[in-house]
Amino acid sequence: MEGTISRLYSPLFLSHSNLSLSEKLQSQSTSSPLMADAFSFRVRAINSSVIRDKVSISRPLKFVKRARQENSGVSRKKEGPQNPAKNKHKLNLEISPHRAVSAVRLMRIELGGAFADLLNEKGKGSGDNEMGYVERTLGFCTRDLDDRDLRLVTEVVGGAIRWRRFLDHLIVSLCHDEKTFRNMEPLLLQILRIGFYEIVKLDMPPYAVVDENVRLAKIALRPGAGNMVNGILRKLVLLKEKNSLPLPILEGDDRTRARALATLHSHPVWMVRRWIKYLGQEEAERLMMWNNSAPSFSLRANTGKGFTRADLVMRLNMLKVPHELSMHLDDFVRITTGMQIVIQAGLLKEGLCSVQDESAGMVVSVMDPQPGENIVDCCAAPGGKSLFMASRLSGRGMVSAVDVNEGRLRILKETAKLHEVEDVVTTIHADLRIFAEKNTVKFDKVLLDVPCSGLGVLSKRADLRWNRRLEDMEELNNLQDELLDAALTLTKAGGILVYSTCSIDPEENEERVAAFLQRHPEFRIDPADRYVPPAFVTESGFYFSNPVKHSLDGSFAARLIRS
């Protein structure tokens, strides 16, 4: 059972740096049925040889060599301290556990191409396995993480990833020269990022942070590394006290200003330029602030299993988890804190509720599934929307869930069973383009939730901003057009085709629909205002949730009718 359950917790947070675009897309997800706390990162059990093999793309060779040495313990052996094999179970009580674990997680995420689950399924106890990684990487282990440590790890790892560009700007400004920064070994850089984040963004007591991070660098690396951390962090503390951090100034031409904004709000420059173009500077800045804020989560009561929102509310009250009823969806409850408690209480494991953003739930409202309908979900895995649709069928009708990614489709199938909707869900492992060519059945309703940039969900997916490239956008648009052309052949006359994304980018949204309607005039827009609240409906009749305006993930859906 344990194995099944951990497979159900989908790896929502994937370090994409070593994947091709098509692999990235296949791994894409915004609404895992069992997704939980975005920053309960838990690195999957990937052995160090995998790490060694995957290091190559994201960092220059120099870093790769160092990472290999660190993972193999070579550098430590040479410089004195720990050979992990010899120091098994060497417990270090001087190092704060959250810093040791955060440093190792950050290393694995950035260098290892490691999966970092958003979900920490065993809660507190899941730190156990992680100590193995800590010991292998740092040469010692710490005491077990308590609840406070876990919260800190979540905060520090998420923050250090989100604020990477901003933190690196400060670090490089306080190093002797850029070369020192560029040549810095990966573990040292992560320790500095942790220290900078704790001092600048978390306002932790500065001298305690300095002492702790210096100790970590000394013990995990060597005394010289500790001295370097000491020098740089102390400079930072002084500058912060004088309120004179070396921050970029907003001046110069458009490009220079965009670079400064990208650093201040820690986003890639191309994204900032794109948003300034589409939204204007003020709105772009608000969007970046939203992306950097702590995400909140929604739970959907699994009515398919006979568990209502009232039941969910009762359980949350018993667990003392603060919550609010969704104003937009009958089955949903919003929570800002307490996800670990929900997980530990087993509500997700038992299939009583799912983690699903209301913005994704409203795409299902736009579909408006009715009992007895024959529905196909063309890009279905891991199944957030398929399962919600299935729960609306009251046991009559069918959701055919197609996806090219077999592993994720397996998750969908297992979750359908857990949610007791398996009688109305069929899974089909196929590339939609091939499936559509061969298939002769026409469906009442077709959902095409395409692979997209995910630019609407950056608040929940801390690393996504660093893994998307401008070049991906064109490739994505071509794929989205191809999938739309395939999905149309599955739609019966008078049937409904819903095209959706978790993007806020007009090129992936309105522009794809406009191009499709030009190619296929037999389709017309069915305005979304009959299905979702008016605040979410655009002038053209599309559903759009805007993170800044609605405090939800960004999401888009066009409901099209075939004549």
Ligand SMILES: C[S@@+](CC[C@H](N)C(=O)[O-])C[C@H]1O[C@@H](n2cnc3c(N)ncnc32)[C@H](O)[C@@H]1O
């Ligand atoms: C945005 S995710 C879908 C999320 C899903 N609708 C949900 O609510 O959980 C996009 C999905 O498209 C799938 N995909 C990508 N290319 C595909 C193709 N050519 N045919 C079928 N599925 C594809 C990916 O494997 C991925 O699971």
